[in-house]
Amino acid sequence: xxxxxxxxxxxxxxxxxxxxxxxxxxxxxxxxxxxxxxxxxxxxxxxxxxxxxxxxxxx
Numbered sequence: 001x002x003x004x005x006x007x008x009x010x011x012x013x014x015x016x017x018x019x020x021x022x023x024x025x026x027x028x029x030x031x032x033x034x035x036x037x038x039x040x041x042x043x044x045x046x047x048x049x050x051x052x053x054x055x056x057x058x059x
Contacts, residue, residue: 004012020028 016025
């Protein structure tokens, strides 16, 4: 296994276009983007909560 070349990426993009069509892809990307944003916010909140708990324990 290694790195993806241009040909492999084009094949993957072609398969995705065939499966989902041109109209569905923006909706899928929007959903993926909002999911990633939610995940990052949750991770950031978790880190802040852990830091706050750590500060309270040291006092």
